[in-house]
Amino acid sequence: MPVREKLFIRKSHRGNVQVVAREHYLRKELPCGALKCASCEKTGHGKAQGRVSEASVLVPDQEAVLRQADLIGKVHPALSDLLFLQSVLRVVRSKSADVYEQVQSMLTTTMEGKRAAIFSNENREETYLHRSHTGESEEYYDRNLLIAAVKWLNQHWTSIGMKAIILTDSNASSYLEEDVPYVTVKKICEDHHELLELYAEHDELPEAMDIESSNENRSNPQKTKRPRAVYPDYLPERKAKAGIRARRYFQGTYHPSAYDVTEATVTVCLEPKNKSKRTQVLIVGRENQNRSIDGDVVVIELLPKSEWRFPSNLAVDQEAADIDSDSEEAEVTLSGSRAKSEKLKAADRDPSPTGRVVAIAQRNWRPYCATISEKSLKGGETALCVPIDRSVPKIRVRSRRISQLIGKRVLIIIDKWDRTSIHPSGHIIREIGPSEDKEAETEVILIENGIPTRKFSDAAMGCLPVESWRVTEEHCKTRWDLRELTICSVDPPGCTDIDDALHFRRINTDEVEVGVHIADVTAFVGHGSALDQEASERGCTVYLVDRRIEMLPSLLSGNFCSLQGGEERLAFSAILRMNNNGNIKRSEFGRSVIKSKAALTYEMAQNRIDEARKGESQGKPTTDEVTKSLMGLAEIAKKLRARRMAAGALILASPEVKFKIEEARDEITDVAMYQVRETNRMVEEFMLLANIVVAEKMLKHFPQCAMLRRHPKPSEEMFEPLIRAAKSAGFDLDVSNSKRLNESLAEIEKAAKARGDEYLGTLLRIVATRSMTQAVYFSSGEVSDPEYLHYGLAAPVYTHFTSPIRRYADVLVHRLLSACLGYASLPMSLQDSQRMNQYAEAINQRHRCAQYASRASTLLHTVLLFKRQGDKLEEAARIIRILGNGLVVLVPRYGVEGIVHIDDDAKARVDETGSAMTLKDGRTLRVLGEVKVRIRIDSAPERMDKVIYELM
Template sequence: MLKTKVFFKKTKRGSVLKVVREHYLRNDIYCGSSGCRHCQENENFKPVLMPDSISKSDLVPLPHYIIPDTNVVLHQISILESPVIHNVIILSTVLQEVRNKSPPAYKRLRDLLANENKRFYIFVNEHHFETYVEQEPGEEDNDRNDRAIRRACFWYQEHLTSVPGKRKRDPNITIVLLTDDRDNREAAIRDGIKAYSTSEYVESLKGHPELQDLVAKIGTCIFIDNKKSVFPDHLPASVVHDGIKQKKYLQGAFQASRENYLEGFVNIEGMEKPVLIQGLSHLNRAVHDDIVAVELLPQNQWSAPSGIVLEEKVDDQGDAVEENEVGEPKDHLSEAQPTGKVVGIIKRKWRHYCGILQPSIIKDRNMHLFIPAERRIPKIRIETRQAETLSKQRIVVAIDSWPRNSRYPLGHFVRALGEVGDKATENEVLLLEHDIPHSHFSEAVLACLPKLPWAIREEDIEKREDLRHLVICSVDPPGCTDIDDALHCRELTNGNLEVGVHIADVTHFIRPGTAIDQEAAARGTTVYLVDNRIDMVPELLSSNLCSLRGNEERFAFSVIWEVNKKAEILSTHFCKSIICSKAALTYEHAQLKIDDSRLNDEVTCSLRRLNSLAKILKKQRMDKGALILASPEIRFEVDSETHDPIDVEVKQLRETNSMVEEFMLLANISVAKKILEDFPECAVLRRHPPPPNANFDPLIKAAKSRGFTIRIDSGKGLADSLDAAVVPDNPYFNTMLRIVATRCMMQAVYFSTGTVQEEDFYHYGLAAPIYTHFTSPIRRYADILVHRLLAASIGSDSTYSHLLDKHTVQHLCNNLNYRHRMALYAGRASAQLHTRLFFKDRIEQQEGYVLFVRKNALVILIPKYGLEGNLFLNRDCEGGTSVQFQFNEEEPSQTCGKVTFRLFDKVIVQISINASNVQHQKMVLKLVHPTVPGFSVPSQDLSKGDVSVSSSEEMAKKRKKKS
């Protein structure tokens, strides 16, 4: 049967367009039940639903199938994922609504549908002759969809309980509608359908009380003792929408402060500085990453960030509202920044959160507080009957709602991860918190891999340039198995030099649209943790067939230049190739070869030529204004059996590090020019936006405190002023200044050239007009996209049609930017985890530097371990004494008696771990030197062997001696 749908659509130009769509209805769509007497008669029928494998319910004693409405799928997906729940019918109405409203919930639902053991069945009710319903005049979409769901429930009930050819009822199978909408539930009951709320149905399941903890608390209201509202009302969506349209309100992403949970910021497009939000009332239940509507306060109420580092209150149990720690209004408005308040929530970005349970101190109470691992997420109040068991485990919790009379949002328990402190559990938390895909590769992905033994065939040689005769070698960190780049340099007969960068040809094995390609695109990047690596592609490719290992023939994508002795490029050649690396070296090994004058073999000579050219290339980049920034990076020596950290050292950078970097940069720039030339609308490039001037305020103030001026008018000016900022008696000063400069930068991002103006292609950090990523396709999907475009440019591969739409490419780039950022944060979190493990049973005294001065703390950087910690001031010390520091915001500085602490001052601190807060175990720093009476801890006797003190100069001597 054919129906037509007619509706009118308004175009961008204001004209009205009549749209007519055909809607086909059928009567031969199967119900999916093995107990159906109608559908069994058809030989093509394949049953999914099995009535003999259904949980027993006190409400529904007979075998039954569950039909959830859209809101149950959206909010109670954890219940549906439980192993207890089977035989669920998902209507196409529900499936489409979930897809439109929540991509994460839609993905989880698709996973359930793909799990044969769960027996979830899609019934296409929108195309069935007897279940399709027309939308009535004036009827809301939601009401029409609820009616369609009830119609499908009624049809199933009649269909499954009647005998073919007769209308005799056979009450062996029952249909249960799950809906938390009271009106929908009452309407279903009037139609003779068994309908229950999720909580009613879950409570009726025999022998599964733990499921009650999984029920989402939607619309629940919590009353506190004084019954006063903690927060103001949010404005209705229509008012917010109109206010944004009239520019009365601003919208942006809310970013909670890491140092002060009573502060946050909202980044507004077009505004140089973010809008500052201070105090509980003004934060108004915004959660980190939510899209919010903000109302600016009058300019005389603008403020500045408080500069206070708030320590967590571990024992908080109630809804007591803390005093707001807010910034003080400035006399000079130029020193303040736009300040506002949240008036509405446009879009919640809630997800599942990992953390621990803080059981209530009140016995026999089922309401408890959950402490998230992410500091920027507020505590969550959940109801559970398993508090005693869960208090010893890492658990996952979801937020359901945040009533205005509750200090904390309300949520529900999802699942337990494992024992607190177990390393595998802590790593799982780390990966989940940073949304890192880390499941095993599926059978479909593994089926895309080549069969072993694998060898290069004659037809492969005919399609590629044979470069196996060249003296090619790779230079990588120690222990690297995913070697994706190699180099060569040889002298030509005309006196010039031939330089080649050879990159693993991953796209030979990963074809567009395959399961392995889709998985790599979803993962986006390989994630490097201290003791583990989460590969983007299976190990057979990453560590074997695509890894350019020494003395093994491999496929490569090569960029070959002819350059003169001044490193000027005379010609560039791109080709698919076959190479055989003559050596796989570490940075240290390559440096020893270059420095050893007795060695003159082909590999060493090639390295020396490359190193000489790299120095020229680097100088050319620096002259153009490329920045040399810094970050505190460390390397852990891990026990081979336990994988626990046993030693820590700062990463060493040698000339060979810079040598490899220069040629990778050159290859990336050359490839970027080529693909932009041939694909001006859809080339995948990487840009680094220049920071707004306001970003440089901390850097300018930090340099000014030591008498230096930082120029920010251009990248070249910034680079030159950083080079000039040198303090002879403090060799670490310039490094710290560059660390501060790094934090002023914007994030570099991938983009499709057709979506960005050409003047915005610029890479600020590299001072490069155009740039891309080509040199690491084993670990970055962006490089795979670039390889495909480059292959199309040189005519060696034609499978690139999927990259011709700029919007499709930009969608891929958006995911890559997100995955790259999460991988970076996960790597840092892994280093922090292992630092805590390293200090678990030790106390050390180490040299540190004052990186920032806050109102109540000094932020100390410990170079040896690359870590930062807060040294809190104005606190009660041992023996009951109280020490007061005076904060000078202008310098900035902290003074107590005759001792003053300024930016970049050297100190000695005692480092230990505070394990009292199980969720947020953190480094505790105590001052050793300079001595502040009543505040400093005594320097310990180093002869006892339980502590150590080392300066950056001593560390350098040790490294030199070791090498």
């Protein structure tokens, strides 16, 4: 096997110049990718085993793959056979991981009507070119590699009658010169109009424009007028990087503000000495935002101090801020839209620094769900799309069938954003469905939140046990046999994925034994298996109003892992021996086989307890074993809860409501408050206890890589809005620690109830919950000990152990616990704290997305409910925040919140602290105060239906 030496000259971090030598082996037997080729090896060595068979095969070049990935991936007769060159894929991978992944899946999966193969041209002896290191540019070398490969392929394939054609998306002059067959993507699109909407527009290379103009337009050069630039140009990368080093420019991620799209923030570190101190820089106005979209990593320059300002407290929609015109036609002033901004001046605060975007370090565009706006359609094939995500600007797209797509939800990718165009331009990937259709809207919610809706892969399904799987004697020998114990589960009604069950046994007069039995998911999901992979990508089960997207296939989640009543199941048990006050004397963990005696709902369990208590008070002893243990559990739970409260655990609240769904019509008829029973609290108490005990155990064995959950202690500043809100309602709140906070919240609730205000306490709790950060998973090695604290539960260490069917974190915890107990060795990737933290971060992300999705789904269904109830819906609402031009209100009955816009002519003024607003008609609105609002639905096809709240 011949070997070539490749030499690179590289500059190291310190700026030293190094010479790197790498070997490069050339082979003769590598497959050329053709199915019928007799001289090459039949099967490849890697994952890509596809072969091409048509007479003409397209060989895309790097520009074609990078720009037109969606088009190339389309199943279409004109694009049926594709051969990817190794040299092209190398460049694609280095430029865009996302596109590379797309190509990878094309190469590794078999599709009807599409054949894709790989040809390792750089390692094949005949097609390898040596790169001379005398100033040959990389692009030139890559292009030569491609030409050499295609030339060789055409020669190699003559005997089998196949032809390789370069598929290009840039100027083809060099292919013309070299006399290799090529076709441009544009040509294919022109021949096949249905592909046109997938075609990604891009800037023509100046070279190509020259050629065209020299051929056609030389006689009248005035005709091609240059469009006006609307945005300032970006700095070249080199200059931007030098500027960052010199601390003239700063780099950070761009996020538009949630209420006002004309304002965005970039969090950067302004002081080099204090790396941990981050400052939020405001980017105000389109020109300063300079074509940035949410998530982009941008390079900013600070504006002079005279232009620093306060964050706006106005609510501005994309619609209000948008200028509805095409850049080519109208001249527009970009800063005009926000002339009347009102500043909330607080004397003790300095204005925030402002800046402008000078360059983009990295685009973070993703596929966006959007709707084609009817207004923008002026005949022709282009239209503007309105993304569902309010922080994304409208996108211009082109399609032949644009008129059919009006009012439909489509998935769009942004291709480019020129400085001459107000809006970015993109192309449609696919049609989702009509707007206002429940299915389509639900899919939009899932896509926008990045929740995978695909089915489980065949490989993952292959990891499942057979349908006839049963607990065998073998299981009972290697596990604790707890089938005789009186175990029962208590869950919400209709729950099919029962992952926890409890038992209670009195040992003697002083001691009791409580068992927490959790479904043993890891017995079915081996580490690193395809199923495990899939589950870890999903991260958790997502609950929407009318469906759930499961983390594990339903055979496991609804059957083998679910601890159903009367069925023998594998479990992971925590047996806790405690005294009558609930103090743990001894805890043991182990794998077990259990047989739940009853799967109860909260209501059923509560009824049993209530009846038994009534019976006992009348002198009738309880005979039923399940009821007896339920009573024992309830007794202990009360003590546990009291102790937890004394330690300073918080009672939090959320405005969520429960939908009453009419089964027959699949319609939501009404909403109701969640009812919290004693049994809910009882189960919660034991789950918390089990989680804490497991967390302690895990931390003892794996101090560096335990998967824990923490809830950071909120800072004083974070509570400021809460304290102000309480003050405006006439109460003082003590936030010095969680215990005091909980106590003072309880006092206020009591006092408010005495005043006849039933909801104030809950409302304050909602505001309190909002002012805290969310609890997150983390790896114990990445955070210092005191930060392990779970503030809300007042637990020094905490983890999630009890729901492995629907949370991936629990699966990892189960694996860690198994390793603690010596059942299995800990997989290598879990032994590394950083890797563990990556898992944690990914799970946190998925949890957030799941939460957002389920909220969006709730909102969608609430809107449907409002729609059915018609226009005349009037409800009491509570003010939770006062803005410069409106109020943020919460409607307790429906658990929804929104903005009430107050026009300039109705509004008088907002007081200094932002806690009260006086209207023209003399009414004063206070934070937490009650107002009556009229709710109506504003439906416009181009966006999600909007709930409009009006003050009465």
